[in-house]
Amino acid sequence: MIFKFEPIYKERVWGGAEVRNYLGRDTPPSNHLGESWEIVDRKEDNSVVSNTDFKGLSLRELLRKEADQVMGPGWPRDLPFPLLVKWLDCSQRLSLQVHPPAEVAERLGGEPKTENWYVAKATEDAGLFIGLRRNTSPEAFHRSLAENTAESLCHRVSSRAGDSILVESGRMHAIDAGNLILEIQQNSDTTYRVYDWDREGLDGRPRELHVENSMQCIDFTDYEPSPIHTSEEVGFETIADSKFFRIRKLNLTPDETVELKEAEADAALIHALGNGLLVDGKPMCKGEQALSPYSTSCSLSSPEETSVLVTDRFSVNMQDEPNASGKFRMRKSST
Structure with a gap:
């Protein structure tokens, strides 16, 4: 037996239509569907079981009723499911952002988040911003934000289908345009937006930035990491x-x-x-x-x-x- 869940679709200014076109889903008609939350157990959003005799129960209700059977003996019934799984359809680049390490998250009132990106589809010119260019100092990076030159200090790599990279808390990152990504992450929704390329949100206004919080979170020793090019071997x-x-x-x-x-x-x-x-x-x-x-x-x-x-x-x-x-x-x- 396996449990399947109803996806939760979310519009984003950078979203597109690949969840509908590539994955073949009957989605809402928007061409800005940026995220499909596939498995989530949070107060603000909770997956609903779509099969088995438990169809219609939320993931939270399922764990309250059947924690031992689903997660194993001793799993606390009030403990949320530990992961969050999303599809990210990035027709435009996402904001430059960072997730707080645990000790910083506690101080700032957020949640730590380590995540992994798996690239399912990528256009020819697609890429990923991961980490910093070598020898970038906090002072130089902070100055670049004010001067709108931050991109020059970010480490960008080309992406292709089958690439995978672990984005740990503290690693500055952004997904560039042209990627469809499966994101598997800790159950957290804390993101500090460092820079948003001077664009407006869906409401026509600039999106909020969190520069000072971000500067406390960024690992300024995280230089030029590389994705894994996964194998096609059996x-x-x-x-x-x-x-x-x-x-x-x-x-x-x-x-x-x-x-x-x-x-x-x-x-x-x-x-x-x-x-x-x-x-x-x-x-x-x-x-x-x-x-x-x-x-x-x-x-x-x-x-x-x-x-x-x-x-x-x-x-x-x-x-x-x-x-x-x-x-x-x-x-x-x-x-």
């Missing part, structure tokens, strides 16, 4: 391995069956990158996500060549022992 390849999650890419050959997990093994997320994926013999559409719960086994197969991402090892984000209130809590990052 089998598993680990493309991200952080303290918050592990992501592996699996390339399947026709009529091959891979036993992903046994019953009573850690829950896993399944992300279908192409057509033809079968999970326990049942189809998943391109771009669809599913949660394989702790209580059941799971096998993957396909009648054609296809690729899938698998995210696991995310249940280790909880404390081994309860805190003074008797409740478990999320482990804080030290990055």
Whole structure:
């Protein structure tokens, strides 16, 4: 058994129509659909189960009722699902931004966030801003923001389908135009916008910047990182391995069956990158996500060549022992 969820679509000034066109979804008619929140468990947004006998329940309600079966014995029923999964359709470049490391987030009243980008589709001139040009100082960067020359100090790499990069808290970043990206991240929605290329938002007004908060968060030793160019070889390849999650890419050959997990093994997320994926013999559409719960086994197969991402090892984000209130809590990052 797997759980699927209804996507939550969000308009963004930089959004486009690839969620509708490339993923083949029946979306709202907007040509500014920037985000599709695929799996989310937050107060402001919560995924709704779209299959099984639990259809219609929110993810929050599902975990309250079935935490042991979904996440494993001892998972606290009031603990939110630890990850948030999104599609990002970037027809224009996103703002230059940063997510706060844990110790800074606590001081600023935000949430830390480490995320991973997987590029599903990219135009010929697409790229990613990740980190800084070598030897960029905080003073020089702050000055460049006032002078509208920040782009010259940002490290930009070309992007292509199959690229993957881990964006840890503190890493300055922006997705340039022409990318369709699957983003797998900690369950956080704190973003500090450093620079927005002097553009207006959907309401016709400049979007808010958070320069001073950003300057406290940016890792000014993070010079010129490179994405992983994932393999097309058959089998598993680990493309991200952080303290918050592990992501592996699996390339399947026709009529091959891979036993992903046994019953009573850690829950896993399944992300279908192409057509033809079968999970326990049942189809998943391109771009669809599913949660394989702790209580059941799971096998993957396909009648054609296809690729899938698998995210696991995310249940280790909880404390081994309860805190003074008797409740478990999320482990804080030290990055």
